[in-house]
Structures are given as structure tokens and as C-alpha cells.
Amino acid sequence: MLLKLIKFAAVCVAFIAGVSHAAAHGERAQEPYLRTRTVQFYDVHFSKTEVKVNERFELTGKFRLMQDWPDAVTPPDIVFVSSISPGPTIARIETYLNGWPARQSFARLELGRDYEFRMVLEGRTPGSSHIHPSISIKGSGPLVGPGQWVNISGEAHSFAFPIKTMTGLQIEDLQTFGLAHAVGWHLAWLAVAAAWLSFWLARPLILPRWLVLQKGREDLLISLRDTGAGIIVSAIVLVMVFGGYVRASAEYPYNVPLQSGLNRVAPLPASPAYAEIKVISATYDVPGRSMRLATQITNKGSEPLSIGELTTANIRFLNQSLPVAMANVDPSYPRDLIARTGLKLSSDTPINPGETREVRVEATDAVWELERLVSFLTDVDSKFGGLLLLYAPNGERVIAEMGGPIVPVFTELK
Amino acid sequence: MEADQCKLKVDSYFMHFTGYQPQSSRAEFCEDIPEVGRTIIVLDFVDQSLRDIPVSVNLARDDGARTGDTMNTPSSILYIPPKKYPNGTIKIDVNFEQAGRYIGMVAIENGERNVAKFPFDVGRGWSLIRLLAWCLVLVSAAIGTFLWALRRNAIAQNLPAASEK
Amino acid sequence: MTSTADIDAAASPRENTRFKDKKGETVISVSGLTPGAARYSRLFDVLVVAAVVTIFGGAIHLHVMLTVGDWDMYVDWKDRQYWPLVMPVSMIMFPAALQAIFWVNFRLPIGATVGATALLIATWIGRYANWWIWTGFPFTEGVPSQALAGALLMDMTLIVLRNSLFTSIIGGFAFGFVFWPSNYSALAPFYLPVEHQGMVASLADMIGYTFPRSNMPEYLRIIERGTLRTFGSSVSWVSAAFAGFICIFMHQLWWRLGLFASQATFLKNSDVVKSFMGIKSSVAS
Numbered sequence: 001m002l003l004k005l006i007k008f009a010a011v012c013v014a015f016i017a018g019v020s021h022a023a024a025h026g027e028r029a030q031e032p033y034l035r036t037r038t039v040q041f042y043d044v045h046f047s048k049t050e051v052k053v054n055e056r057f058e059l060t061g062k063f064r065l066m067q068d069w070p071d072a073v074t075p076p077d078i079v080f081v082s083s084i085s086p087g088p089t090i091a092r093i094e095t096y097l098n099g100w101p102a103r104q105s106f107a108r109l110e111l112g113r114d115y116e117f118r119m120v121l122e123g124r125t126p127g128s129s130h131i132h133p134s135i136s137i138k139g140s141g142p143l144v145g146p147g148q149w150v151n152i153s154g155e156a157h158s159f160a161f162p163i164k165t166m167t168g169l170q171i172e173d174l175q176t177f178g179l180a181h182a183v184g185w186h187l188a189w190l191a192v193a194a195a196w197l198s199f200w201l202a203r204p205l206i207l208p209r210w211l212v213l214q215k216g217r218e219d220l221l222i223s224l225r226d227t228g229a230g231i232i233v234s235a236i237v238l239v240m241v242f243g244g245y246v247r248a249s250a251e252y253p254y255n256v257p258l259q260s261g262l263n264r265v266a267p268l269p270a271s272p273a274y275a276e277i278k279v280i281s282a283t284y285d286v287p288g289r290s291m292r293l294a295t296q297i298t299n300k301g302s303e304p305l306s307i308g309e310l311t312t313a314n315i316r317f318l319n320q321s322l323p324v325a326m327a328n329v330d331p332s333y334p335r336d337l338i339a340r341t342g343l344k345l346s347s348d349t350p351i352n353p354g355e356t357r358e359v360r361v362e363a364t365d366a367v368w369e370l371e372r373l374v375s376f377l378t379d380v381d382s383k384f385g386g387l388l389l390l391y392a393p394n395g396e397r398v399i400a401e402m403g404g405p406i407v408p409v410f411t412e413l414k
Numbered sequence: 415m416e417a418d419q420c421k422l423k424v425d426s427y428f429m430h431f432t433g434y435q436p437q438s439s440r441a442e443f444c445e446d447i448p449e450v451g452r453t454i455i456v457l458d459f460v461d462q463s464l465r466d467i468p469v470s471v472n473l474a475r476d477d478g479a480r481t482g483d484t485m486n487t488p489s490s491i492l493y494i495p496p497k498k499y500p501n502g503t504i505k506i507d508v509n510f511e512q513a514g515r516y517i518g519m520v521a522i523e524n525g526e527r528n529v530a531k532f533p534f535d536v537g538r539g540w541s542l543i544r545l546l547a548w549c550l551v552l553v554s555a556a557i558g559t560f561l562w563a564l565r566r567n568a569i570a571q572n573l574p575a576a577s578e579k
Numbered sequence: 580m581t582s583t584a585d586i587d588a589a590a591s592p593r594e595n596t597r598f599k600d601k602k603g604e605t606v607i608s609v610s611g612l613t614p615g616a617a618r619y620s621r622l623f624d625v626l627v628v629a630a631v632v633t634i635f636g637g638a639i640h641l642h643v644m645l646t647v648g649d650w651d652m653y654v655d656w657k658d659r660q661y662w663p664l665v666m667p668v669s670m671i672m673f674p675a676a677l678q679a680i681f682w683v684n685f686r687l688p689i690g691a692t693v694g695a696t697a698l699l700i701a702t703w704i705g706r707y708a709n710w711w712i713w714t715g716f717p718f719t720e721g722v723p724s725q726a727l728a729g730a731l732l733m734d735m736t737l738i739v740l741r742n743s744l745f746t747s748i749i750g751g752f753a754f755g756f757v758f759w760p761s762n763y764s765a766l767a768p769f770y771l772p773v774e775h776q777g778m779v780a781s782l783a784d785m786i787g788y789t790f791p792r793s794n795m796p797e798y799l800r801i802i803e804r805g806t807l808r809t810f811g812s813s814v815s816w817v818s819a820a821f822a823g824f825i826c827i828f829m830h831q832l833w834w835r836l837g838l839f840a841s842q843a844t845f846l847k848n849s850d851v852v853k854s855f856m857g858i859k860s861s862v863a864s
């Protein structure tokens with residue numbers, strides 16, 4: 001018997017372990033136009049990827065809400081900033097959007113502007129968890145940033161979340177506070193119900209009563225004693241209900257209702273639009289896994305600008321011949337989202353102030369397919385979007401949005 | 415991508431297999447190729463480590479001979495020697511002139527050679543029209559049988575009644 | 580001819596002493612069951628109870644999850660306005676139907692209690708197996724509500740008044756009305772105030788925030804939207820009274836549905852089907 005139990009438990013554990021391993025990359029199921037034309041995350045940094053249970057780490061970064069927001073996606077009128085994790089494997093300690101507390105949702109974020117988020121998280125369940133920053137938009141759902149594996153070590157039962165209430169009560173662990181009280185009440189109600197049910201279940205139940213009822217002998221089925229018992233139980237129930245309520249109100253006089261309401265926050269200061277990008281044509285070579293863009297870039301600033309990076313849906317194609325672009329890659333950024341061979345440009349020299357140049361950009365990598373970003377064939381809105389990051393010689397970075405219709409092709413352009 | 419059906423395993427690494435026949439349809443094929451002719455087969459590396467390992471590909475007709483781990487066999491119609499693919503994707507442009515069964519072999523030179531084989535059919539596809547036609551035949555047969563049984567039953571029932579009258 | 584006394588002796592010994600009325604009759608004796616039949620009917624009772632608790636526990640739990648699942652599931656959905664309103668309106672449906680079936684056919688005033696008990700047991704099993712073992716959420720995030728107080732009052736109303744209409748009006752109203760006070764007693768500690776990042780929050784809000792549910796952004800919660808704001812902090816009692824009012828009609832409707840669904844109907848076989856089965860149809864037609 002014990003052996004059977006052990007085997008069963010082992011199968012269950014193996015099953016659960018197997019399932020938790022696949023708990024990542026659900027965002028790949030979202031449509032490409034959703035992921036490339038709505039929110040672009042950048043400068044995402046994980047302060048640690050190895051933490052212990054109860055140890056804190058931070059997830060910071062920025063995101064841009066694209067100007068060319070798709071029609072099929074609800075505008076960011078109500079937004080919640082959050083982390084995505086496989087359940088509560090990490091605990092949320094604090095979250096901020098542009099420095100404002102982000103426990104509640106935000107109203108009316110602006111398109112074409114940037115926001116900065118900061119999340120303080122704590123390891124809770126041992127194991128490997130894929131953690132992403134995300135913003136959720138009411139009517140559209142979560143839009144997810146780059147995910148990184150965070151390894152949490154230690155014992156699950158050693159996690160505790162102490163908190164002090166405004167009434168001065170020090171709670172040892174938010175995971176268990178108030179549970180005994182609630183379960184106690186439920187058991188009390190179950191005891192009363194059990195008493196009432198046993199009162200009836202002890203007697204012949206189904207067939208005998210049905211037969212007697214057919215013969216019209218109701219007097220045998222419900223006696224005066226039964227009715228009396230009913231009145232007594234009613235009295236007990238009413239005393240428990242209203243007595244319990246009065247006692248609870250007296251014991252907790254400073255209770256507050258659930259808090260709801262939208263915060264408002266200003267976006268980050270807009271940086272001047274030093275670069276303007278027009279996409280003349282965009283094709284995706286389906287079997288070649290290559291996005292090819294013919295662009296026209298105008299430098300409206302006062303410094304020469306070099307193309308450093310093309311990023312969309314958390315994938316990064318870097319101009320590997322530009323050192324300042326390579327230095328912009330955070331060591332904690334997930335490597336499977338950085339294209340190995342980077343960006344290929346038809347023209348590598350800086351674009352001078354006032355100049356408009358036609359540049360052909362090629363981004364080739366299997367990551368387009370692995371991230372399932374190229375079902376342009378089945379998309380209802382065959383447009384793409386992304387950010388182009390350009391750098392001035394003094395290291396200043398210019399972020400420019402680009403996008404437009406994209407056509408899938410099966411042959412290489414010469 | 416981890417849980418999809420169209421993947422093959424070489425050593426402990428996974429690759430995703432996709433077939434295209436752009437001249438006949440926009441569909442992606444996994445495993446069998448419906449028509450003969452120009453076909454583009456793409457192998458995407460699911461594991462990042464594969465990008466640093468030389469990979470070779472061999473497509474051959476399945477003539478029943480046991481080829482073992484040998485690549486570039488006599489029945490081979492396309493052989494790509496070992497090469498690294500830092501982009502993580504191999505694009506194979508091949509023309510299948512004959513219908514039949516073929517074997518694809520992918521080998522990685524990771525210290526020792528590991529070969530994965532995937533058999534597939536060309537030109538023996540089940541198209542939707544053919545499937546619908548068969549369904550129509552089956553359903554008609556079922557209806558026909560039912561009507562015949564009903565008719566036979568009606569005749570059988572008429573006889574006793576007729577004899578009573 | 581077996582005498583009443585013999586039947587009594589053969590049936591459950593308890594029958595002899597406890598449930599005999601002045602005339603010496605018991606339910607078994609009046610029913611006309613033989614001693615052997617009486618034993619089998621007791622076995623039947625046990626099997627039916629086991630089946631009803633299992634099936635209806637699952638069915639009512641599924642029903643509540645599909646209709647008002649978020650409110651039942653999460654401690655940070657249990658607000659003052661919608662939680663006392665929507666939960667009893669959903670939770671009364673199956674208990675009312677069970678009440679009708681048990682009362683009309685067997686004069687058993689236990690239907691609502693059976694429904695509410697089965698629901699509570701099934702809910703806690705779900706919390707333990709799904710939310711704790713499977714996904715690791717703390718129990719405090721998923722403390723459920725109970726409908727036992729209202730269900731018990733509904734059954735008591737039925738046995739005292741013995742009339743389905745008055746049970747709807749009084750018992751149904753009671754079911755809706757006592758949901759809020761009976762559950763507030765159990766959940767009051769979760770509304771203690773805390774300060775978090777310079778803002779006030781209840782412990783329930785903190786629990787929902789600290790142990791994240793990726794699929795549930797905060798804005799999905801329906802917290803006191805609407806025009807009951809003039810009632811200030813008494814909004815819960817207004818919701819409770821309105822819930823009671825709706826439950827009156829819910830009770831009547833589901834009482835009737837319960838009776839409709841528990842009829843036994845027989846369909847005659849047609850001659851064609853009979854001939855397929857090889858059964859000769861009856862001669863006279």
C-alpha cells in the first residue's frame with residue numbers, strides 16, 4: 001500500500017515538475033501586430049537572477065507606447081503595471097510607474113511617450129521562474145516585456161511576509177493571518193448543518209418516505225417535534241449570524257473597504273524628435289527568416305547619428321560595428337532575444353545633421369520564427385512596428401519609432 | 415514552440431521543421447509535402463547552442479537501404495556539408511521531381527557526430543477536396559443503407575397485414 | 580400475514596424505540612416494505628446520499644465558479660457592494676432546486692442545507708488541491724464564502740411554513756440577506772487597514788497584490804462602481820436587502836425548475852425502432 005502511494009506521489013511530482021518546466025513564453029501566442037506595434041520595452045534590467053527565498057531583487061526598465069497604435073487594440077486608458085510570473089513564485093513588494101506607487105491601475109497613458117517602471121520582487125517558491133515585466137490594458141490584456149529566468153533557492157516553507165496594520169497589529173505572515181478565524185467560522189456552520197442533516201439522515205430516507213407520502217400520511221413524515229427542532233435551529237442560526245456580525249464589528253472597528261481608483265501620472269519628458277524614419281517598403285522573407293526594410297532617415301538634430309539598434313517585441317538586432325550600441329546591452333538581458341548576427345545596414349556611416357538618407361536594413365535570425373512574430377500571412381492587420389535607436393558621437397541616444405505595412409515574400413531580394 | 419509537433423531532436427537539441435511550396439499554396443507543412451516540385455524546407459534551431467555547432471543536411475530517396483549514419487548517400491538528392499549557422503536557421507531549396515518516400519538526415523558535429531532522421535512523403539498529400547469527397551461517399555452509403563433497410567422492413571411488415579386481410 | 584410488530588422488529592432496531600408515534604406506527608411499517616426490502620432501501624439511502632453529495636458538490640461548485648467565480652475565489656474581490664449581491668443570487672439556485680425535489684417527493688426539509696454543505700466542502704477541496712498544491716497560492720488569497728446560514732434558514736422556513744411561496748418570500752429573502760453578516764464575521768480581519776507605498780490599503784488588497792495573479796490585472800475588480808455611494812458605509816446592508824429581494828424570485832424560479840428537472844417521463848418506442856430490435860409490435864394497434 002505504501003509503495004503504491006509512493007509511486008503515485010512520484011508520478012504526480014514528475015507530472016507537476018514537467019508542467020512547470022513549460023511555464024514560459026505564453027506571449028508567443030499573441031498576434032504579431034499586438035506585440036510589435038503597441039508597447040516597446042527597453043533598458044530592462046534584472047538586478048539579480050539568482051535569489052534565495054525571501055531575498056529581494058529589482059526589475060527596472062522603460063517602455064514606449066507606440067504612436068501608430070493598432071485599431072484592434074484598446075487604447076491605454078486603464079493600465080496596470082505588473083510582473084508576469086508562473087503564479088506566486090515571486091512576491092510583489094513594491095511597484096512604481098514614473099516614481100508613483102503602482103498597486104492600483106493608471107488612467108490614460110499617452111501614446112508616443114515613454115514611461116519608467118520599477119518593481120521590487122521577492123523570491124517565494126524555489127525553482128526556476130520566467131519573470132517578465134508587463135503592462136495590462138483593459139480591453140486588450142497583458143503586453144509583455146522580455147522575460148528572464150530567475151532561479152530561486154531555499155525552502156518554500158521558510159517564506160513569510162510580515163506586515164504591520166495601521167491599528168498597530170503586527171502580523172507575522174500575510175499567508176496565514178485570519179485563516180484560522182475564517183476556517184473556525186466555516187467549521188461552526190458545518191457543525192450546525194451536520195446536526196440538522198444527521199437529524200434527518202438517521203431515519204429512513206428515500207423509498208419509505210416516498211411510499212408513505214403516496215399514501216397521504218404526511219403526519220408521520222413531519223411531526224411537531226421536527227418543526228420544533230426547526231425553530232430551535234433557526235434561533236441558533238440567527239444568533240450566530242447577527243451576534244457574530246456585531247462581535248466582528250466591535251472587534252474590528254477601523255476596517256476599511258477594498259481600495260480601488262485610478263492613479264494619474266505624467267509621462268517621462270519627451271526627448272526632441274531628432275530622427276524621423278519613413279519606411280518605404282518592408283518585406284519579410286518567410287523561409288529566409290529575414291525582415292528587410294527600405295527606409296528614409298532624416299537627421300533633424302545637431303549631431304551626426306549612427307544606427308545602433310532595431311528592437312521590436314523585445315527582440316534586439318544590434319549594429320555590431322558600433323561599440324556604443326553594443327555597450328547598451330544589459331548583461332541581464334535574456335540572450336535568446338538578442339539576434340546573433342545583428343543588424344545589416346546598407347550604409348554604416350553616420351547620418352549628418354539635416355541629411356536625409358535612404359538606408360536598407362536587414363534583420364535576419366531564427367528568432368522571428370521562434371517568437372512566432374511572423375504570421376503576417378494570417379494577421380488581420382499586416383503592419384509591423386519597432387524602435388530604431390540611433391547614437392550621437394557623444395553617446396546620446398535617440399529613440400525613433402518606425403513602422404508600416406509589411407509584405408511576406410518567398411524569394412530573396414537581389 | 416517547445417510543445418509543437420513539427421520538431422526533430424538531434425542529440426539533446428531541438429530543431430523546428432517547416433516546409434513551404436510557394437507556387438501552390440501559402441500553407442506551412444510539417445512532415446509530409448503534398449505536391450512534387452519546388453519546395454523550401456526551413457530548419458530553425460530552438461536551442462541557442464546549435465548556432466555554434468557545424469550542422470549538415472542530407473535529403474535522400476528512401477530506397478529501403480539501411481544507410482546508418484552515413485550522409486551523402488548515393489540516393490541523395492541534396493547534400494549540404496557541415497557548416498555553422500549563426501542565424502539559427504537553415505533554408506533548403508529543393509526540387510522534388512518524383513513522388514514517394516524520402517528521408518531527411520540532419521547531423522551535428524558536436525565532438526562526435528549525432529544524426530537525426532526524419533522520413534516524409536512527397537506528392538501523396540491528402541487535400542481537403544479529396545477528404546470531403548470521401549466523406550460524401552461514406553455519408554451517402556450510410557443513408558443508402560438506412561433507406562434500404564427501411565424499405566425492406568416496410569415490405570416485411572406489409573406481408574402479415576396482407577395475409578390478415 | 581406479518582404483523583406490524585414483526586416488521587418493526589425486523590427493521591432497524593432504532594425504529595422501534597424512537598420513531599414510533601402514539602398509534603405504534605412507523606414510517607417503515609406504514610410504507611409496506613418487507614424487512615428485506617427495508618434493509619435494501621437503507622443501502623439505497625446510503626448510495627443516494629454519497630452520489631448526491633459528490634455530484635451536486637461538483638455541479639454547484641462549477642455553477643458558482645462560472646457565474647460569480649471571481650468573487651468567490653479571491654479575497655480582494657469581496658467588496659461591500661457587489662459581493663453581498665451577486666453571490667447569494669447565484670448560490671441560491673441549486674439549493675432551491677434541491678429543496679423542491681427533496682420536499683415535494685420525500686418531505687425532507689434538507690435540500691438547501693445539502694446544497695450549501697456540498698458546495699462548501701467542494702470549494703475547500705478545490706482551494707487545497709488546485710490553489711495550494713498545484714499553484715502555491717496562500718489560502719488567505721482564496722478564502723471562500725459560505726451560504727450555510729442562509730440555506731439553513733431556508734430549510735427551517737420550509738419545515739415551519741410548509742409552503743413553497745412563503746418559503747420563497749421569507750426563506751429566499753433570508754438567504755440573500757444573511758449572506759453579508761454571516762460572511763463578514765468570518766472575513767472581518769481581512770479588512771484591517773495597512774499603509775503601503777504611502778497609500779491606504781486593506782489586508783485583502785495587500786494579499787491580492789503581494790501574491791500575484793498574472794492573469795488578473797487589478798482593474799478587473801469591480802469595486803463599488805455604481806450609484807449606491809449616497810449610502811456611505813451602509814452600502815452593504817442595501818446590497819444585502821436587494822440580494823434578498825432578488826433571491827425571492829430566484830427561489831421560486833429554481834424551485835419550479837427543480838421540480839421540472841426531477842420528473843420521470845417515459846417515451847414509447849416507435850414501431851420502426853422496435854422492428855430493428857427484433858421486437859414484434861403489439862397486435863392491436
